[in-house]
Amino acid sequence: MKNIAVLLSGRGSNFKAIYNAIETKKIKNAQISVVISDKSDAPGLKFAKEKGLNAFFVNPKEFSSVEEFDKKIVEVLNSFKIDLVCLAGFMRIITPYFVRTYKNRIINIHPSLLPSFPGLNAQRQALEYGVRFSGCTVHFVDEEVDHGPIILQAVVPVLPNDTVETLSERILKEEHRIYPEAVKLFVEDKLKIVGRKVIVKED
Structure with missing residues (x-):
């Protein structure tokens, strides 16, 4: 357990x-x-x-x-x-x-496709930059902000009429999907960190 x-x-x-x-x-x-x-x-x-x-x-x-x-x-x-x-x-x-x-036992979720748009107001950063796709990232935490090895990501299209609120809402749905999935992989000892890469072990 x-x-x-x-x-x-x-x-x-x-x-x-x-x-x-x-x-x-x-x-x-x-x-x-x-x-x-x-x-x-x-x-x-x-x-x-x-x-x-x-x-x-x-x-x-x-x-x-x-x-x-x-x-x-x-x-x-x-x-x-x-x-x-x-x-x-x-x-x-x-x-x-x-x-x-x-070490290697702290994970975080961030509302962008890291390494793009770390820090606060990631959704606003994405809209102001004019990207066509954003999303969310579950990653291990290291000593730099929003920087550690990436476990899972999900892509969300940025629509022409998006606001911070509408984009955030769509990203949040994906956060709620991939964060539990990342936790599951950790609990099942399926994650191995090699350099900056996270390898997901097969069954």
């Missing part, structure tokens, strides 16, 4: 997608052991509590530095013997200390 932690700051829609995949046995031999948020009023945290999950608010303002905050997060993760950390709209850049401690 793999223990999964989810870190979130907002509504947690990707967290819910992973939760539902576990509940419906699309992902087997895994459980969400803890959910952590840096926002006390995050809807995703409320959902976790309603489902009876271990759910904690860790207040960044109580720590003297970002690394001290991350040390507290790692302390909580260690107490639950976490195998995989899923960032699901966690609006903080995690420190090298955190990345090293959970």
Whole structure:
């Protein structure tokens, strides 16, 4: 049984997608052991509590530095013997200390086809650049922002009349599809990192 932690700051829609995949046995031999948020009023945290999950608010303002905050997060993760950390709209850049401690065990989803449009407002970046296709990327987290080895991607066409909202909505549907799939592959020990490439092992 793999223990999964989810870190979130907002509504947690990707967290819910992973939760539902576990509940419906699309992902087997895994459980969400803890959910952590840096926002006390995050809807995703409320959902976790309603489902009876271990759910904690860790207040960044109580720590003297970002690394001290991350040390507290790692302390909580260690107490639950976490195998995989899923960032699901966690609006903080995690420190090298955190990345090293959970090396190759932290994954994130980003609403663009990385390496294009890293950072904030990826959908707006895509529209302003005039690309014909965008999408989303699940990747391992390394010490650079939106940079680690890519696990899965999904392509979404950019339509002539798209707004940030309409494009975001279509990308989000794909996020909810590929993030649980990436978690499933990790849980089944099917991912191998070779340099910058992630090799998906066959059955």
